[in-house]
Amino acid sequence: MSLESDLTQGLIAESTHLDIPINLGNSSAEILLEQLKSMQLIRTVENKIAEMRRVGKIGGPVHLGAGQEAIAVGISKHLRKSDRVFSAHRSHAHLLALGSDPRALFAEVLGRSTGMSRGMGGSMHLWDQSNGFYGSVPIVAGTVPLAVGAGLAAKMQGTGDIAVAYFGDGAAEEGVVHESLNLASQLKIPVLFVCENNLFSSHMHISQRQPLQSVARFAIANEIRHIVVDGNHLLDVDRAAERLIQSARSGNGPVFIEAVTYRQYGHVDWRDDIDVGVNRSSEDLKVWKNRDPITRLSDALIALVPTIHSVISRQQSEISRDVDAAWDLAEKDPFPAANALLDTVYSENTK
Numbered sequence: 001m002s003l004e005s006d007l008t009q010g011l012i013a014e015s016t017h018l019d020i021p022i023n024l025g026n027s028s029a030e031i032l033l034e035q036l037k038s039m040q041l042i043r044t045v046e047n048k049i050a051e052m053r054r055v056g057k058i059g060g061p062v063h064l065g066a067g068q069e070a071i072a073v074g075i076s077k078h079l080r081k082s083d084r085v086f087s088a089h090r091s092h093a094h095l096l097a098l099g100s101d102p103r104a105l106f107a108e109v110l111g112r113s114t115g116m117s118r119g120m121g122g123s124m125h126l127w128d129q130s131n132g133f134y135g136s137v138p139i140v141a142g143t144v145p146l147a148v149g150a151g152l153a154a155k156m157q158g159t160g161d162i163a164v165a166y167f168g169d170g171a172a173e174e175g176v177v178h179e180s181l182n183l184a185s186q187l188k189i190p191v192l193f194v195c196e197n198n199l200f201s202s203h204m205h206i207s208q209r210q211p212l213q214s215v216a217r218f219a220i221a222n223e224i225r226h227i228v229v230d231g232n233h234l235l236d237v238d239r240a241a242e243r244l245i246q247s248a249r250s251g252n253g254p255v256f257i258e259a260v261t262y263r264q265y266g267h268v269d270w271r272d273d274i275d276v277g278v279n280r281s282s283e284d285l286k287v288w289k290n291r292d293p294i295t296r297l298s299d300a301l302i303a304l305v306p307t308i309h310s311v312i313s314r315q316q317s318e319i320s321r322d323v324d325a326a327w328d329l330a331e332k333d334p335f336p337a338a339n340a341l342l343d344t345v346y347s348e349n350t351k
């Protein structure tokens with residue numbers, strides 16, 4: 001059976017496809033090591049945010065995507081700075097995989113004026129146009145039609161650039177996602193829709209919300225070329241992204257990736273057991289932690305080249321040191337002045 005049919009039959013937690021060790025084929029160990037580094041950085045940044053939220057240093061809520069890093073890293077490899085990437089409340093990985101500075105993210109979650117939204121937005125309002133990140137907002141599905149608009153602009157400019165819309169399985173239940181898929185298909189707009197199907201919308205499992213667990217069926221309904229991937233398998237994501245992005249850049253219209261995955265923290269903030277006992281079982285969490293995308297990739301690399309073990313450990317130590325240093329710097333950054341509060345409000349008469 002395929003991953004897609006496991007999804008439609010609701011067998012994802014038990015699916016053996018997701019337990020198969022990663023086969024690296026003839027991929028370059030050097031490139032994979034770079035991608036692993038990006039995943040390690042994202043995980044380390046998020047673990048730092050989790051810890052700082054736990055001890056009370058971060059004032060606003062944070063939605064962590066630990067366990068889902070392979071998706072953003074596999075996709076971002078095939079993007080260019082002039083593409084336009086949109087995301088939602090769980091967006092740290094999407095941003096960092098594009099090369100954004102962790103210090104500016106830390107400063108934002110700390111509300112400092114050096115943050116990527118000048119400290120006015122927090123974790124759910126991120127922006128880094130220089131790296132192609134056109135924004136995240138917490139209105140579920142709110143950025144999906146914006147990505148379609150940005151894709152239409154790219155098409156009209158004829159540059160071969162694309163837009164990317166990251167959204168969740170919960171967002172796929174918003175009407176505007178279906179309007180967006182329809183319009184993108186009708187007008188052949190170069191958008192890559194990426195549904196991170198982590199099986200949950202807040203605390204509710206997809207089986208309690210939908211007749212089928214598959215989200216890709218909405219791509220089929222709109223005649224959009226799609227691939228369902230194991231979202232915890234970097235190469236699976238990477239290969240699908242390469243093919244589909246190439247197709248979108250060549251003028252063949254929108255494309256769709258459904259990446260099956262799981263978040264290791266609870267829906268919001270630092271506890272991993274917040275959903276357990278609601279509708280997420282600790283057994284499932286254990287199963288999915290065994291499918292950790294970082295461990296799977298590093299194990300496969302070590303199996304291929306045993307000496308790479310020490311390179312990976314050194315890489316992790318350096319990342320941990322740099323992330324701690326970035327946090328310490330961000331913490332010393334100033335808060336915006338009180339009279340800056342209305343500077344970014346769109347009105348001629350705010351003072």
Ligand SMILES: Cc1ncc(C[n+]2csc(CCOP(=O)(O)OP(=O)(O)O)c2C)c(N)n1
Pocket residue numbers: 089090138139140141167168169170171172198200201202267
């Ligand atoms: C329009 C809207 N409705 C409801 C919410 C409350 N809400 C915040 S996150 C979330 C779940 C979204 O699930 P999904 O899209 O699967 O993303 P995930 O949290 O799993 O990454 C909901 C319902 C919201 N922020 N916006």
Ligand SMILES: [Mg+2]
Pocket residue numbers: 168169170196197198199200201202
């Ligand atoms: Mg979800």
